[in-house]
Amino acid sequence: MATPPRHVVVCGAGVVGASTAYFLARRGVAVTLVERSGVACAASGKSGGFLALDWCDDSALGPLARASFALHAELARELKTDYGYRGMDTFMLAARERGRLGGGHRVTPPSWLDGDGVVHAALGTSETTAQVHPARFTQALVDGARAHGATLRIGVVEDVLVSGGVRVDGAELSADAVVVAMGPWTGRFSKALGLPRVRGLKGYSVTLVGAKVPAHALFVDYRTADGRALEPEIFPRPDGDVYVCGMADPAPLPDRPEDVTVNDDACGVLARAAGRVSTSLAAARIDRRQACYRPVTDDNLPLLGRIPGTRGAYVATGHGPWGMLNAPASGLALSELIVDGRATSVDLRLFDPARR
Ligand SMILES: Cc1cc2nc3c(=O)[nH]c(=O)nc-3n(C[C@H](O)[C@H](O)[C@H](O)COP(=O)(O)OP(=O)(O)OC[C@H]3O[C@@H](n4cnc5c(N)ncnc54)[C@H](O)[C@@H]3O)c2cc1C
Numbered sequence: 001m002a003t004p005p006r007h008v009v010v011c012g013a014g015v016v017g018a019s020t021a022y023f024l025a026r027r028g029v030a031v032t033l034v035e036r037s038g039v040a041c042a043a044s045g046k047s048g049g050f051l052a053l054d055w056c057d058d059s060a061l062g063p064l065a066r067a068s069f070a071l072h073a074e075l076a077r078e079l080k081t082d083y084g085y086r087g088m089d090t091f092m093l094a095a096r097e098r099g100r101l102g103g104g105h106r107v108t109p110p111s112w113l114d115g116d117g118v119v120h121a122a123l124g125t126s127e128t129t130a131q132v133h134p135a136r137f138t139q140a141l142v143d144g145a146r147a148h149g150a151t152l153r154i155g156v157v158e159d160v161l162v163s164g165g166v167r168v169d170g171a172e173l174s175a176d177a178v179v180v181a182m183g184p185w186t187g188r189f190s191k192a193l194g195l196p197r198v199r200g201l202k203g204y205s206v207t208l209v210g211a212k213v214p215a216h217a218l219f220v221d222y223r224t225a226d227g228r229a230l231e232p233e234i235f236p237r238p239d240g241d242v243y244v245c246g247m248a249d250p251a252p253l254p255d256r257p258e259d260v261t262v263n264d265d266a267c268g269v270l271a272r273a274a275g276r277v278s279t280s281l282a283a284a285r286i287d288r289r290q291a292c293y294r295p296v297t298d299d300n301l302p303l304l305g306r307i308p309g310t311r312g313a314y315v316a317t318g319h320g321p322w323g324m325l326n327a328p329a330s331g332l333a334l335s336e337l338i339v340d341g342r343a344t345s346v347d348l349r350l351f352d353p354a355r356r
Contacts, residue, residue: 004339005176005312006030009166011157014044015134015323016316017181018141019331025148027339032175034168036156039142042183042257043323045135046205046292048235048245049084050217051325053128060301060350065322067346068329072130075328079144083136084238087126090217093117095276097225112213117220117277129217131235134324141331157182160193164312177312177338184253184295186303186317193307195353198318200253200293204266205245208274208284213242220246222273232273234281242281244270253293262291296320304330304351305337314338315353 006029010021013035021033035041051072056065076085091110094101095117109119123129142152155168157180165174180186180193184200218234232246247266254260267289275282297303297318307313316334319326333343 004029007032007175008177008179008338009034009173009175010179010181011166012180012182012185013039013138013142013152014042014181014183015040015138015141015327016183016319016330017179018044018138018145019327020179020181020316020334021145021150022141022148023331023335024338025145025150027335029339031145031150032173033142033145033150033152034155034157034166034173035152036154037257038154039152040135040138042260043292043294044138044183046290047134047294047324048205048233048243049132049134049137049324050233050235051130051132052124056322061322061326064326064329064346068326069130071328071332072132079140081136081140081143083140084133085130085137086215086238087130088124088215088217088235089122089126090124090129090219091119092121092123092219092221093119093277094221095273096223097272097276110214110216112216112278112280114279115275115277115282123219124217126215131217131237132324133237133239137324160189160310160313162310175312177314179314179316179334179338180307181316183317184293186295186315187253193313193315194309195303195307195315196355197298198303199296201296201320202249202251202291202293203245204247204249204263204270205243205290206267206270206286207288208242208244208271208281209240209287211236211242211278211280211284212240213278213280218277220273220277222276224269230269230273232270234274234277241287242274242284244274246270246273249291260291260293262289264289294320294323302326302330302351303353304334304348305353308354
């Protein structure tokens, strides 16, 4: 068996890099986590943080998602930090920006859904759907990794070196293994590393304050007054914020997370949609307007595993709309692959970066 690496550089402190760093550090590996801007500065700080046990069951992601949902519960105990992990009941609604849909509720609606929405179905219970605060969860993983000896370094990864290690801010940082987990920015390295294409898909979100509502996640089939079909997602958080996301935008990925622009109109549409399903949400005010890019691959499956042709190099990205859910099992499996030479907790073959 090959000697386990002593020092691993993990590139990118989003949730996927943070999780990989955590599980590697927990195994006793010396980890340097290199991040260009800040922990959870991109999608991992601005996502919904919604988790579901079985919503990926009809795709190749099913076993990864189930393993990760279970790991989330374990991590919430192990990390000893309150990052808003809790189970939620989840509902599907339909609503229109103007007017009220006919037909009435198909399941008994929670009393706070007192707007013009129609509740169509219960999609999950607090046993099968849950949430984390995405930025706090990512930070908790980084803190956990540091408690096991990992180092966080702010710097820009410029190159993955065939000799081992990376170039950061013009200087070589050597390592026995490198994990590329730079979310959609991994796409900037795809060609040089011979990886399948990774793109960024932009989405908007707002957080609302001033509404006191229970732990119910909502998925809304919504039409704007001008006929656009949207699917806003609404997640009340334990800290009192209500997170709403759902507008996609084909805008290209900028070079730096801090250059991501926010469209106030899109954010306004999301807040109005939330206000249509609940008078509490209609009275709430927008606190934050945000945008971020989820990392996507052409076959909608993550890239998890060895980078072919570059010794000691691994990639972990392309988690699309389920990066918060699937980061723990991805990080654990990758740590096994790197340390033991084989992932045993989940089968990574379907996510092999060598696929075409
Ligand atoms: C609006 C929206 C809502 C979402 N809701 C959910 C949800 O409810 N549940 C769920 O499971 N998932 C959700 N997702 C998806 C999830 O947020 C992403 O899949 C996940 O955050 C991706 O994490 P990542 O670590 O791969 O990438 P990122 O979070 O993008 O992190 C990549 C990191 O790499 C750093 N980096 C980039 N280039 C360099 C470089 N050259 N050198 C050093 N560092 C670099 C960046 O600064 C960044 O911090 C949502 C996504 C969006 C956009």
